[in-house]
Amino acid sequence: MDLELTPQDLAFRDEVRDFLESALTPELRQAGRRATSVFMDKRYSLAWQKILHGRGWVAPSWPVDYGGPGWNEMQRYIFAAECARAGAPSLAPMGLKMVGPVIMGYGAPEQKAYYLPRILSGEDYWCQGYSEPGAGSDLAALQLRARVDGDHYVLDGSKIWTTHAHWANRMFCLVRTKADGKPQAGITFLLLEMDTPGISVKPIVTLAGEHEVNQVFFDNVRVPVANRIGEENAGWTVAKYLLEFERGGGSAAGLKVSYGRLCELARAEGLLDDPAYRAKLAAAGTALEAIEMTEHRVMAALASGKNPGPASSMLKTQGTEAMQRLDELAIEGAGCYAAVDQREAREPGANLPIVGPDHSLTLMARYLNNRAASIYGGSNEIQRDIMARLVLGL
Numbered sequence: 001m002d003l004e005l006t007p008q009d010l011a012f013r014d015e016v017r018d019f020l021e022s023a024l025t026p027e028l029r030q031a032g033r034r035a036t037s038v039f040m041d042k043r044y045s046l047a048w049q050k051i052l053h054g055r056g057w058v059a060p061s062w063p064v065d066y067g068g069p070g071w072n073e074m075q076r077y078i079f080a081a082e083c084a085r086a087g088a089p090s091l092a093p094m095g096l097k098m099v100g101p102v103i104m105g106y107g108a109p110e111q112k113a114y115y116l117p118r119i120l121s122g123e124d125y126w127c128q129g130y131s132e133p134g135a136g137s138d139l140a141a142l143q144l145r146a147r148v149d150g151d152h153y154v155l156d157g158s159k160i161w162t163t164h165a166h167w168a169n170r171m172f173c174l175v176r177t178k179a180d181g182k183p184q185a186g187i188t189f190l191l192l193e194m195d196t197p198g199i200s201v202k203p204i205v206t207l208a209g210e211h212e213v214n215q216v217f218f219d220n221v222r223v224p225v226a227n228r229i230g231e232e233n234a235g236w237t238v239a240k241y242l243l244e245f246e247r248g249g250g251s252a253a254g255l256k257v258s259y260g261r262l263c264e265l266a267r268a269e270g271l272l273d274d275p276a277y278r279a280k281l282a283a284a285g286t287a288l289e290a291i292e293m294t295e296h297r298v299m300a301a302l303a304s305g306k307n308p309g310p311a312s313s314m315l316k317t318q319g320t321e322a323m324q325r326l327d328e329l330a331i332e333g334a335g336c337y338a339a340v341d342q343r344e345a346r347e348p349g350a351n352l353p354i355v356g357p358d359h360s361l362t363l364m365a366r367y368l369n370n371r372a373a374s375i376y377g378g379s380n381e382i383q384r385d386i387m388a389r390l391v392l393g394l
Helices: 007-023 026-033 042-055 073-086 093-106 109-121 235-247 252-268 275-303 311-339 363-374 380-390
Strands: 126-129 145-149 152-160 170-176 187-193 199-205 211-224
Touching: 007 042, 007 073, 026 042, 042 109, 073 252, 073 275, 093 109, 093 126, 093 170, 093 187, 093 235, 145 170, 152 170, 152 187, 170 235, 187 211, 187 235, 252 275, 252 311, 275 311, 311 363, 311 380
Parallel strands: 126 170
Antiparallel strands: 145 152, 152 211, 170 187, 199 211
């Protein structure tokens, strides 16, 4: 594994930097810097997606045949690192990073032809219908029923913690099509339109005071059988494939930027003279180096044609816990100013005074939002179980 950038890599890095310098507006930069979640406000993520789509860079990991740029693993890593460094807004991952690869891997030709261009352009904005009130990390316990009626499935039940369902026009959804036998063997993967009669969305306001997640109710909702991905009752296999992309890798670049900001905060607050705090910073930095090296190992495996596999569980666990540790250190460093609720002032372009230093503005909201990171995508306890079985053979 060679970590040195080649002259070609350096030239590509400079090309990306020049593009970001010219394409990122002040509003988009501020939106990226003031984000308190991995899920950006739709106004800014779609504006940035449109710019990237015009350049052909909106889906770095997609094959050329489906509209991707044809980059290698190092180019994708460089692009992610430079976007993080420049403060670019994150893109909504549900379409580009999750259901898009699933449609490529399991979709029929007509599904690929219809959905993939709409995902790239942002014409379709997706949400994920996985978790339910009684089925979160134990996803196999889901109970949203789908019975066949002619050429439609009829859905009854609910989904919960559905991120951006209030903005999405489409959902990819796991439903129960068979009640007997092994639970995993009765699940089907469907695509549906959010304006279908019988769907209602109820907001859930988080501890950070933000409306990001929702509960979605299904009352006699009719979804065409043609919207199924894969075979009936084979959705568990499709779901696991998707979760490898949701969980795996790509966090080191953003974590390193967050660590740099934490070091700036510590310097501004005079904490670099505190041996105890300085030791915590050093330990956090060492953990980030380990994550980055693990990601490079995964990059090398991907370059040889392998998928993330159980390594995605390791990276998901390490990355989310490192992120939470950085949040905790930032709260500790900012002191009482971190607790001030200033959600209106966090809006890009807001002309409101900030209580305390600028670096304290988003800390508490980010800390509260990121507590969920070790739960969504499969809780870290579940990830450790996967590693124990598939890596350690226990």
